[in-house]
Amino acid sequence: MTDIGLVGAGFVGSQLAQRCAEVGHRVRLLDRDRRRAETVAQTVRDGAAATEVSVVDVYAGLAGCAVLVEAVSEDRACKDEVLSALASVGADDTVLLTTASSYTVTDLASALALPAAVVGFHLMPETKHGQLVEIAAGERTSPSSVEQAEAFAAEIGLRVLTVGDRPGRIARRLLMPFLNQIVQALDDALLAPRDVDRIVTLGLGHEEGPLAKLNRTGIDDHLAATGRAYELVHDPALAPPPLLARMVSAGRHGDKAGWGFEGLERA
Amino acid sequence: MSELDTVAVLGTGTMGAGIATAVARSGRQVLLVDTAPDRALAGRRSVADTLATGVRRGNLTAAERDETLDRVRPVSSLPEIADAAVVIEAVPEDLEVKAEVLKRVEQVCSSEVVLHTNTSTLSVTAIAGRLHRPDRLIGTHYCNPADRMRLVEVAPARQSDPAVVQQTVEFVRHLGKDPVVLKDTPGLLTNYLLVPFENDCVRALEAGWATAEEIDLAVTAGAGFPMGVFRLLDLVGLDVHRAVSMSLYDQFHDQRFAPPPLVARMVAAGELGRKSGTGFYRYED
Known part of the structure; x- marks a missing residue:
């Protein structure tokens, strides 16, 4: 049994809390919105009574955790703030995981007190093939930190892929041009949004249509992620297609905004 | 009718x-x-x-x-x-x-x-x-x-x-x-999307990002595709994939459609996928 300190009770954070609790780790959850953290903790407890999930209010409450996880939104200022706070409570043998995918681990870790402890821990959504985490070492990450991260990921039932410190890592790096091309096909009026999702599910065999998925995960998030990847790599396939920027400017961010890609079949 | x-x-x-x-x-x-x-x-x-x-x-x-x-x-x-x-x-x-x-x-x-x-x-x-x-x-x-x-x-x-x-x-x-x-466009939507995605995966392999097995894991358990790209390409046949890619490249002139050099080398070596017994994977039957 290990103490896990988790910052960020959003989608990724709640999935990790769930997985940690299921295998018997003690989870301490911190979110700037305490009620959100309480809700996630309660959901996890409801799933299995024997689990130990607590909510803490300050970073000092995470001291002594063997694994510290940053799972806040993919925004540089948020990432930096949380990582530096976590580095200040970590001990020499702590491993500090960041769920970032569009920044390099090297860049995120460089200004921190414990750069050797920082490991990229990019969690992808659950699929019928399991749930993937991409583990990435930065230039200053120690091999033992990577080993700890790999062992932790395997313990909580993730499929583990250790990859290089590339923007977007591998799965998202490959997926983003695919999604951008779909958005451009819509702007080119090749077909209607609902037909895109029908073709990709019926013809390519995906479980969820790509536009329904973008609506669910946030069109603004995809725009930001592919834009950052483009800035780092300058691959035109990563350049955000103009329709994405127009949609985000108009507030069409997807399900959370009440509108995004319209006319899709309801799942 | x-x-x-x-x-x-x-x-x-x-x-x-x-x-x-x-x-x-x-x-x-x-x-x-x-x-x-x-x-x-x-x-x-x-x-x-x-x-x-x-x-x-x-x-x-x-x-x-x-x-x-x-x-x-x-x-x-x-x-x-x-x-x-x-x-x-x-x-x-x-x-x-x-x-x-x-x-x-x-x-x-x-x-x-x-x-x-x-x-x-x-x-x-x-x-x-x-x-x-x-x-x-x-x-x-x-x-x-x-x-x-x-x-x-x-x-x-x-x-x-x-x-x-x-x-x-x-x-x-x-x-x-x-x-x-849908509009008449080369590859329609299925191949228009799939072929450049497959080529991106081949280029990632060629650039040494990971092994074929690892990229297939990223594509299935990560990106949500039903089957690994290298398994699929082995099934389709590398020669067929090269021809499909080339046909699309000739029409779009976008480098994502161009068959990567690794595909050409595999075809030249007779590594056509499942039908020849060797492709990105080896087959024993």
Whole structure:
């Protein structure tokens, strides 16, 4: 049994809390919105009574955790703030995981007190093939930190892929041009949004249509992620297609905004 | 067209036999055409094999299999399809070959015939441009295996008669499949999306990002694809993938469509995938 300190009770954070609790780790959850953290903790407890999930209010409450996880939104200022706070409570043998995918681990870790402890821990959504985490070492990450991260990921039932410190890592790096091309096909009026999702599910065999998925995960998030990847790599396939920027400017961010890609079949 | 109307399928390869199976299953009479008599017979045997598999899997009864097979007649002379209401062309993916076959069909069939071209990379409009009656042609792209996959992409040529589009949508629905109408664009949507994605994966492999197994894991458990790209490419055949990529690259001139050098090297080395025993993976059987 290990103490896990988790910052960020959003989608990724709640999935990790769930997985940690299921295998018997003690989870301490911190979110700037305490009620959100309480809700996630309660959901996890409801799933299995024997689990130990607590909510803490300050970073000092995470001291002594063997694994510290940053799972806040993919925004540089948020990432930096949380990582530096976590580095200040970590001990020499702590491993500090960041769920970032569009920044390099090297860049995120460089200004921190414990750069050797920082490991990229990019969690992808659950699929019928399991749930993937991409583990990435930065230039200053120690091999033992990577080993700890790999062992932790395997313990909580993730499929583990250790990859290089590339923007977007591998799965998202490959997926983003695919999604951008779909958005451009819509702007080119090749077909209607609902037909895109029908073709990709019926013809390519995906479980969820790509536009329904973008609506669910946030069109603004995809725009930001592919834009950052483009800035780092300058691959035109990563350049955000103009329709994405127009949609985000108009507030069409997807399900959370009440509108995004319209006319899709309801799942 | 009525249910009594006959459908001719030209080409007895994987797609031709699969489409013939799907059409015969819908209750229509099928003429399975190949100018080489032995290939026409072999095509009918492929249909029989597919139906037999369906019986084993419990998808149809033995009686249904026999009735369906009775509706498929192998034909090796083109004038025999004169009365067909719909002609589905599934000959090799080459603009010249497809145009030549369809021009000969125009000479034997009525001016009311509807011509479907099952192309995965070519411009339907370009094929129509070669015909005497371009308004009678439409693109229909079936997914492999055609007897089981529900999606059919329907791409009208710029010249297609709107009535032909409507009839084709109804024809596909009558097969029990889901038609999606989209603009005539090389690769339609499936190959337009899939081929550059596959090439991106090959380039990632060639650049040493990870092994084929690892990238396949990223693509399935990470990106949510049903099958690893390298498993899929081995199944499709590296030679086929290179030809499809090249055809799309020739039309788009976008480097994502260009077959990566690794594909060319594998083809040169005879590593074609499953059919040659070696591709991105090794196969022992």
